[in-house]
Amino acid sequence: MRIGIEAQRIFRKKKHGMDIVILEVLKQLQTFKTPHDFYVYAQPDEDQNALKDSERLQVRLNGPSIYPVWEQSKLPYMGRQDNIDLLHCTSNTAPIKKFCPLVITIHDIIYLEKWMITQGSWYQRFGNLYRRWNVPKVAKMADIIITVSNYEKQRIEEALNLPGERVRTVYNACGTHFKPIKDKILLENFRTEMGLPEKFLLFLGNTDPKKNLPNVMRALWLLKSRNQLNHKIVMPDFGKSELQNLLTSLGATSLIDDIKLTGYIHNSRLPLLYNLSDLFLYPSLRESFGIPIIEAMACGVPVITSNTSAMPEVAGSGALLIDPSDPGQIADMVNAILSDNQMRMKSIDYGIRRAAQFSWNETAKQVLEIYNELL
Numbered sequence: 001m002r003i004g005i006e007a008q009r010i011f012r013k014k015k016h017g018m019d020i021v022i023l024e025v026l027k028q029l030q031t032f033k034t035p036h037d038f039y040v041y042a043q044p045d046e047d048q049n050a051l052k053d054s055e056r057l058q059v060r061l062n063g064p065s066i067y068p069v070w071e072q073s074k075l076p077y078m079g080r081q082d083n084i085d086l087l088h089c090t091s092n093t094a095p096i097k098k099f100c101p102l103v104i105t106i107h108d109i110i111y112l113e114k115w116m117i118t119q120g121s122w123y124q125r126f127g128n129l130y131r132r133w134n135v136p137k138v139a140k141m142a143d144i145i146i147t148v149s150n151y152e153k154q155r156i157e158e159a160l161n162l163p164g165e166r167v168r169t170v171y172n173a174c175g176t177h178f179k180p181i182k183d184k185i186l187l188e189n190f191r192t193e194m195g196l197p198e199k200f201l202l203f204l205g206n207t208d209p210k211k212n213l214p215n216v217m218r219a220l221w222l223l224k225s226r227n228q229l230n231h232k233i234v235m236p237d238f239g240k241s242e243l244q245n246l247l248t249s250l251g252a253t254s255l256i257d258d259i260k261l262t263g264y265i266h267n268s269r270l271p272l273l274y275n276l277s278d279l280f281l282y283p284s285l286r287e288s289f290g291i292p293i294i295e296a297m298a299c300g301v302p303v304i305t306s307n308t309s310a311m312p313e314v315a316g317s318g319a320l321l322i323d324p325s326d327p328g329q330i331a332d333m334v335n336a337i338l339s340d341n342q343m344r345m346k347s348i349d350y351g352i353r354r355a356a357q358f359s360w361n362e363t364a365k366q367v368l369e370i371y372n373e374l375l
Contacts, residue, residue, distance in 0.1 A: 001375045004039045004084035004100075006091065008063075008070055011045035014237075014264045017291060018107055021148075021172055021363075022090040023050060028364030030056040036371065039082050041075055058082075068130050071095060086374055088367075092131055094138040101374050104138060105146040108288035109159055110210060111135075124208065136160060144370055146170050149310035152288040170366045171314075172289045173358035177268065178298040180352075181275045190272040194262055197232040201334065202277035202301070205235050207242065210286045212306075212324050214246060219283075219330035221252035228335045229258060231278060237264045274299035279337060282306070283324040290314050294358055297351030302344055304333050318350040 007022045009015075015023070029038060038056065043063030051057060060082070062074045076095045079087055087094075088103040111128035112135070139145060139160045145167045147153050153169045156162060181187055190196075205213045223229040235243070238261055247253050265273055274280065280296035282305040293315050296303045305311045307321040315321065320337060322329045337344055 001035070001085040002037050002039060002082060003371055003375075004041060004079045004082065004087045006071070006075055006087070006089040006094075007040050007042045008067070008075070008091065009045070010040070010042050011047045011050050013046040015047075015050075015267060018091050020267055020291065021105075021107075024173070024175060024360040025090075025364045025367055026051065026054065026057060028361050029368060030054060031361070032365070032368055034368065036375075039079075039084060041078050043070060067127070068134075086371060088371070089138075093134040094142070096134065096137050098141050102138075102142045103144050103146060103370060103374065104142045105148075106135065106139065106152075106156055107148055108152055108286075109135065109156055110286055110288070112159055113286075142166070143374055144168060146367065146370065148172050148289040149313050151310040151313055168366075168370060170363055170370075171358055172291050173360045173363050174291060174295040174298055174355065175267070175360065178271050178274070178295045178355070180300040181271060187272060187276055190269070191276055194265075194273075195260065196234060196262075196273075196276060197260060199230065200232040200234045200260065200277055201279045201281055202234050202273060202296075203281040204237070204292050206237055210284050212283050212285045214250065215324060215327050215330065216281060216283060217247060217250055217252060217255065218327035219334065220258070221250065221255050222327055222331040223334060224252075224255060224258065226331075226335075228331075231338065233259045234262060234273070234277065235259055236262045236273070270295065271299055274301050277301055279304065279334065281330075281334070282311075283322055283330050284309075284311065285324050287311050287314075293319075294355040298355035300348050300352055302337050302347040303351055304330070304337065316350075316354045318347075318354065320347060 009019050010023055040057050040059045042061055044061045060078050062078055063070055072095055076099055080099060084100055086101045090105045092106050094104050111131045147156055147169060150169050153167050156167050157164055203216055205211050220233060240261055244256060247255050274296050280301045280303045282293055284306055286309045288310050290311050293303055293305055304320045304322060305315050306324040312321055320333055322333050
């Protein structure tokens with residue numbers, strides 16, 4: 001049978017969550033013995049080598065075009081041309097005219113929540129507007145919806161009034177390259193190349209409101225005012241002017257001296273960054289999964305994350321959980337884990353064991369079972 005898989009942004013240079021998920025699933029699908037032919041639909045972009053070793057995948061490129069236009073016109077056109085028997089849309093949205101059995105991965109429905117309507121940049125607002133228009137429509141006609149946690153499954157069923165049997169939880173994972181790195185020369189060369197400090201906390205912050213950047217900065221400012229901030233803070237993929245504006249509004253301007261902005265770091269090099277850090281901060285306001293939680297755990301780094309949404313489900317019962325709306329609680333946990341070596345080692349050991357419970361091979365296996373069920 002012919003299975004079409006939408007992966008429209010898989011070739012962009014700066015990949016994030018959804019792009020990484022489908023890239024890893026595609027790599028694993030090729031390892032299974034199956035009679036199916038896989039057609040991958042994407043837009044051309046800078047990273048054309050993303051699927052360079054994927055001989056069993058037939059890649060169809062069409063574009064460039066803005067997201068909604070590509071999805072509503074070019075994707076159905078390519079799918080019909082290839083006579084596909086099933087279409088899997090992997091990035092929350094789908095064509096509103098169904099032309100074959102349809103599987104949709106809805107990673108989250110945060111964009112349907114009222115607090116998100118006026119949040120974020122103009123680009124993020126445009127994307128959320130499109131999702132608010134599209135997702136309720138396509139979710140009703142999808143044969144099966146895949147989501148990434150039991151928390152999000154419940155949210156989708158309630159918000160979109162869907163029967164539970166049509167919404168399936170398939171957990172994300174992290175790549176096998178996320179692991180403790182013993183090569184000190186490799187690590188130090190990366191530190192030198194990136195200009196990283198000797199001791200630092202890692203925070204993967206960006207402009208997405210759910211990442212809780214203001215409260216993280218408030219917590220770090222509180223630590224600094226208590227003379228408890230003995231580490232620098234490394235923040236990839238964030239602009240200096242945006243950060244300075246935020247710190248000015250918080251009355252914490254001098255905190256900029258404690259922060260190292262690295263720019264975007266490719267997923268293949270993230271394990272080096274995790275391994276060099278002393279602590280990973282991930283106190284998001286809302287997540288449907290939170291892949292960086294298990295990436296950091298797999299690398300042997302203590303992780304502080306939130307007690308809300310799907311994060312306790314992913315991080316597990318032994319995780320360091322805080323209230324993300326309370327900067328004081330975040331600050332207290334950071335100070336505790338950095339000043340108590342026994343607590344730190346316990347967290348590292350737990351995290352490595354927890355991360356080992358997730359694998360992309362198992363994720364892809366469950367996705368393939370859903371394809372087979374429909375076909």
